Every structure is written in C-alpha cells, then in structure tokens.
Amino acid sequence: MLLRLPTSVSEAQEGLAEGAVPIGGATLVWATWQRDGFPQQAMSLREVPEANLVEPEALGAAVVLHRVDERVPEVLRRAAASVGTGAVRRTATVGGNIVGSTLRCLLPAALVLGARATVLDAERCYEAELAEVVAKRPLMLALRWRTPVASGYRKLPTEAGGPPPLVVATAVHADEEDRLLLRVAVRDGYDVLSEATAGHSGAERAVAALERTGLGALPPAARAVVREQVVAVLDPLSR
Template sequence: MLLRLPTSVSEARDCLAEGAIPVGGATLIWAAWQRDGFPEQAVSLRKVPEATAVGNGVLGGAVLLGQVDERVPEVLRQAAKGVGTGAVRRAATVGGNIAGSSLRDLLPAAIVLDAWADVLTADGVEQVDLAEVQAKSPVLLSLRWREPVKGAYAKVADPAGGEVPTIAAAALDTEGVLRVAVREGYVVSSGSAGAGGGGVDELFAGPLSGLSDTGRSLARRQVTAVLGE
C-alpha cells in the first residue's frame, strides 16, 4: 500500500481524485484492511496545515485526540479526553471520530457548540452541517464552532453489560441559546431552546422526550452545570 502525505489542500484533493483511500489514525479500519486486503493507495492529511490547526475557533480533522487541549472549548476537550485509552488517543483523529466512527464520542460536544465542518472532496472544500457529516461520513478537513459562554460534558464511565456509554453535553451561547445533545447507544438526540422562560422544560418535553431515565438525568445535570441552577 502506498501512503500519500500531501502538504496542501490541493494536493490532498488530487489524491482523492486519483482514488486514494482516506486514513486518519487507522484505529477503525486497520483490522478491516488486515482481513479484507489493503488498498493500493491511502492518503493522510497529517501534513496539511488546515487539517492540523488547533485554536481560534477551529480544530483540524487530522489532529490526534490526545492533542486536543485548552485552545478549544472545555466541552470539546473533555469529549476528546474521554475517548478510549491513552494509546487510542495518541493514534485516533478528530475526523475519524466524528466522521468515520459509529460511536462518534465528540459529536454531542460538537452539536452543542453549533459546529459545522469543512470537508474535502475531489472537487474542493465544502462547508457542511453536522447532519450531513453524520449522513455521508465525508473527509473532515476541520471543525468550526460558535464560541460558548459555558459548556458541560459527561460520559457514563462503566455502563452495565458492555453497553455503549451514554454521553451528555450542554452549552450556552452568547445569544442565550441553550443546546443539549445526548448519545444513547449509537443514536444522538439533540435540541435547543432559550435558557429561560420554561425553555429547558420544553426541550425535555420535545426533542429530548425519548431519552431513557439515565440519559435524561445525565443531560439534566449538564444543563444545571451550564446554567448554574
């Protein structure tokens, strides 16, 4: 297998156009390649500046989870910190987790930050919302977001019976909009509302009404942490 390491967006685009398979930390696809066979060529974005940026409202898709630090909002940093083991975080990438994983531990944090993504295609760079990222699993060049006033994140440490851990995140933006997102199993539920005037109750009676008791309780705690109630 030929691993191509472009140093610019245009070079990376050419790699995709020529059939190179995107690879981040390869934590998700290595076993499948060993089982099914390796592609003729793969492409990594780890030398593309736009894909390795951290800070000033952007997080590159090729950034390792272990490199996510205080230059990004706390809610996103905690999400990255909670993924797997230290060894996993030293190999897995932001783009692989959000766009390439079925678990997508970082997705609830990205949703409450009202984030969007720059994705790389053979035709160029496109800006898409997180719904499209979930639906199409594109090559994520970078993640951008709305800076929060405050955010909170929690993950159930040891779920019973080997179940997928429940994750809840909440954030309040500068316009007074509260966003909440919860992952239960492989499903992420989310919604937004004004932080006052019964908006929180409407949120849990509406888009978050299908949460389990565990998910609802965890989400309520993150809302309380954000709003200081």
C-alpha cells in the same frame, strides 16, 4: 500500499481524484484491511496545515485526540479526553472519530457548539452540516464553531464490552443582545439526539422546554442526567 502525505489542500484533492482512500489514525480501518485486503493507496492529512488547527474556534480533522487541549471549549476538550486509552488518543484523530467511528464520541460536543465542517472532494472545498458529514462520510478537513459562554460534558461509566455509555453535552451561546441559547446533545446507545432551547429564563424553564422535545422520550435515568447538566451549565450564568 502507497501512503500519500499531501502538504496542501490541492494535493489532497489530487489524491482523492486518483482514488486514494482517506485515513485518520488508521485505528478503525487497520483490522478491516488486514482481513479484507489493503487498498492500493491511502492518504493521511497529517501534513496539511488546515487539517492540523487547534484554535479557540477551529479544530483540524488530522489532530490526534491527545492534542485537544485548553485552546478549545471545555465540552470538546473533555469529550476528546474521554475516548479510549492514552495510547488510542495518541493515534486516533478528530476526523476519524466523527466520520469513521460508530461511537462518534466527539459528535455530541460538536453539535452543541453549533459546529460546521469543512470538507473536501476532488473538485471543491466547502462547508457542510454535521448531519451531512455523518450520513455521507466525506473527507473532513476541519471543524469550526463560535465560542460559547459556557459548556459541559458528562460521560457515564460503563462495563467493558457493554453498550456505549450515555453521553450528555451542553453549550450556551449568547447573541448580540445577550440572550442565551442552550444546546443539548445526548448519545444514547448509538443514537445521537440534539435539541436547543432558550437559556436566559433559567435552568428550570429550559429543562421543561427540553422535556417537550425528542429528549423527553429518553429513559428516566438519561433525562435525570440531562437535567443535572443543564442546571450545572445555566445556574452559574444567572448569579
């Protein structure tokens, strides 16, 4: 297998045009390749500058999870820190987690930030909604978002080999008139639900509004965690 390491977006597009299979840290595909056979050529974005950003409002797809630090919002930092073991986080990448993983531990955090993805194909580089990225699995170059005024993340403990743990991510953004928008995303099993509501009227009204959305159909225990996280992120903003 030939591993291509492009150093620019244009070189990455050439690789796609010539049939190179994108990989992140290869933590998800290696076992499959060993079982089914290796592709003729694969491609990593680890040498492409745009795929290695770690900034207050951008995160490259080739960034390994242990590099996700205090430069990014708390919700995204804590989501990355919760993935697997230290060994996994030193290999697994942001793009691989969102595009290639069935668990997508970073997806709830990205959704509440209102993030959009920059993606590549052989002919163009363009922005896409996260729903499109999850459905079509293109080659992701980076995530970009607007800095929230507050955010939070909780991942419940679970037994090894059991169902995926519940994840609740929250973020609050302010508009130019200081009105607050609360976003909440929940991973329940393998499904990720995301809703938004006004946050400037306080936590109790926000919780009541969320109960009238798809989040209101979650099991009682999950809804209790949502309530707890909404209160935790909104109450400090009203003091």
